[in-house]
Amino acid sequence: MQTSAKNKVKRGAMRYSDWMSELPPALHDIPLFNLAIPGSHDSMSYDLDISSPIAEPKRLKKFSRFYCVRRLMLKWGATQEETIIKQLDAGVRYFDLRVARKPDDANPTRLYFYHGLYTRTDVESILKVINDWAERHPKEVIILALSHFHGFDKRTEELHNHLVNFIKNLFGTKVVQREVTPTLRSCWDQRTNVIVSYDYPAKYHSHLWSKISYFYGDSMDRTKIESELSQVLKNRPSHCFFVCGLNLTLPENIRILKYILRMCDNFANVVRRSLPKLLPWLKQQASKKPNIVASDLATHEGFISTVIQLNAIK
Structure with missing residues (x-):
């Protein structure tokens, strides 16, 4: 990697706001599938609303009226601390965006994000923020993975049509078409820098990419996470995006009480204690060409720089 890019490691949180445009020319023509890209897991969870009803798990919805339960959900559901803008400025380029409709919302098409609780900010407002940032940083390619679509069951087609049309109209010509194999240079030449993955097969369009596979250890145990992802990288998907998730996962059975x-x-x-111990393993994976690497607390010191520097050996 160029000296100027390496020197940025010693600077503040803004040092990677334009890291893609500062990569050496040799990396401008490789598929983005083979570039190491930092991502955030449950990217909007910093915005969870303690006053909202509980979205999941289903067995806890009836306890929404109890503040203590919602407070517990917030403590253990917030996987990110910084806003979308700060994540972008820090170098995050992949966003895990779980979409939901609040029950009984007076606005028939208003949507939110969620992780246990719903967010305070609606989907359209956040996508507008991302679009504004993309316009200011035309050489930084952003990958948006929209999924789950919780609460869509009663008005599925209406809500999907509304959201898909909003995305199409908002990002316009900045959207990378899914028929191409994108590289940095091809995106720059075509003046495109937004990739939208939409995990709902009935709504595949030329401007929407299909689901991006997300591999993770499904554990709070660092050793198990490393083992699971090592197996994934031995048989890494080719010719497509894929995510290696360093994120921790709380148990779904009685063992969850050990933590909460x-x-x-x-x-x-918990993440602050575990993530620094995962980074040495990640540094050893450069030759295996991990693609998107996502984490909880993605802006935590060391994560983004470690992922970006994996590109130095490609």
């Missing part, structure tokens, strides 16, 4: 009953702890603190 720690009165002075929360999910962010």
